Amino acid sequence: MSKERILITGANGFTGQHACSHFLNNGYEVIALKRNQQHTDQLSQDQVQSILCDLTDEEAIANVIKETKPDYILHAAGKNDVMESWQNPSMYLKANVMATIHLLEGVRKYKSDTRVLVVGSALEYNPTQRPNHPYGLTKTFQSLISKSWQTLFNLSIIIAKPTNLIGAGPSRGFCSLLAERIVKLEKYNIYEPLQVYHPNQVRDFLDIRDCLKAYEILLKKGDIGEVYPIGTGNFHSLKEVINQYQLLTNVPVPVEIMDQNHKLANKNGHSVYEHGLDLSKIRKLNWNPSIPFSSSLNSILSYYRQKL
């Protein structure tokens, strides 16, 4: 029996790198779509077929679909830095919205039965209200596009809305930023404290490896057109993250607690679960996270201890 083929967009990114490993280990033929060669590959060319393709190039991505005809697509490409989205909202629209349209148009034209999982965000806004930042706007548009292409063109699209993903690799999330500062202090005695505006803010941190198990389940068995929030259901404050890291290092965790009224404090995004986080849909598919929070933080520290 021939292997099932999965195309992973954003394969150089945090989610994409883990996704390549995950699906390779689980017996899939993996096609890794990368915008450029910027990040080093974790996986050798022998194991994963890498294709350079900028999703803002509509013809290029259509050709990739035409040539590879994947059974599954995990659309993990995109930009996700809230602060950067304030500086260049138009770039964020292109990277998160137009790129998704180009991908789905390729699917529509050349492999319309491909099951596509689009990675949404807990930072999406309710479109009947006003967005908090351009990033949230672009992710909401991405979801609206995904739902619309499913109904208008009868494509097999499923949307995942993960909470705060953490783990080894090129993440710019709080846990990664802090781990990097810790290791800089540990290894090079460089003290660059991370500024923390909302130490009591709580987040649902989810290990990327647990999340990928959910993504695989959704690609196989998720209901077409459905939106699946994915998280642990447990919330940790940033202060707890700091305390947890303190148990894993001998240096003082380098943080600086800032004035919450600082002008940057509200510009940055944080997950808001206005209507709570309904995990019942993903749990019904027999998914549950299994990696303890401290193990996740430890894997992030290990990543930087090797890398820096």
Add this chain to the structure above:
Amino acid sequence: MSKERILITGANGFTGQHACSHFLNNGYEVIALKRNQQHTDQLSQDQVQSILCDLTDEEAIANVIKETKPDYILHAAGKNDVMESWQNPSMYLKANVMATIHLLEGVRKYKSDTRVLVVGSALEYNPTQRPNHPYGLTKTFQSLISKSWQTLFNLSIIIAKPTNLIGAGPSRGFCSLLAERIVKLEKYNIYEPLQVYHPNQVRDFLDIRDCLKAYEILLKKGDIGEVYPIGTGNFHSLKEVINQYQLLTNVPVPVEIMDQNHKLANKNGHSVYEHGLDLSKIRKLNWNPSIPFSSSLNSILSYYRQKL
């Protein structure tokens, strides 16, 4: 006192051409932004400053704002053919969404106090539901973008939602398509009946000249961030349009009434006023349409009698 300056996008289009005349006649300095020289100009170069600029070119439009620093912008550019949007949804996203972002980004960077009127559509969909066609999706996105740029970046944006605009000029609406067929029959004895799928469907037809009076009022006095539906409040069925035209011509109006269950019948768009059409906001600003429906139809016939 120097004249107030208005930049009109889509100046070669149906609304744009009428807008240039309207604002020129009302004493404005008019800058006509055109994607190309495709349509003939109604107004001489002496009266209107024409600039060639494709709104999908972000840098080009930013430079136009930087150089011209308009007091007002009427954003009438865009694509509005529902059937075509099914064929090339990605092009519609670029023309209606990315173009609007590029324009607003230019305003944000170089003339952030410009009052911008964005021309929306009665075919927008409710984003908590599913769209009927790609065109509706793009117009909804355009409105969401406009509202978002207003709140996120504090721009002076107002949104107009006109009903079915009619009048002389390059429109592809029902009244224009039918008038063209009538005049072909009148002048050249060419019988090309227009296929009508929903003869009893009613629409609120608004003369573009009346609409432009509303646009001017909104540019001057409209509330920032507000959405203004604009229409007559009167509805006419397509059958009534046919009968009205019959009074204005000596040839039989060339139509073919089609099976309503035809597969094209539901693909094409028509205005749906789910929650009625709330005209109170625009009426509060002392606007009321004054051109009788038969005069509008007559002006369309006259246009084609001259043109063909």
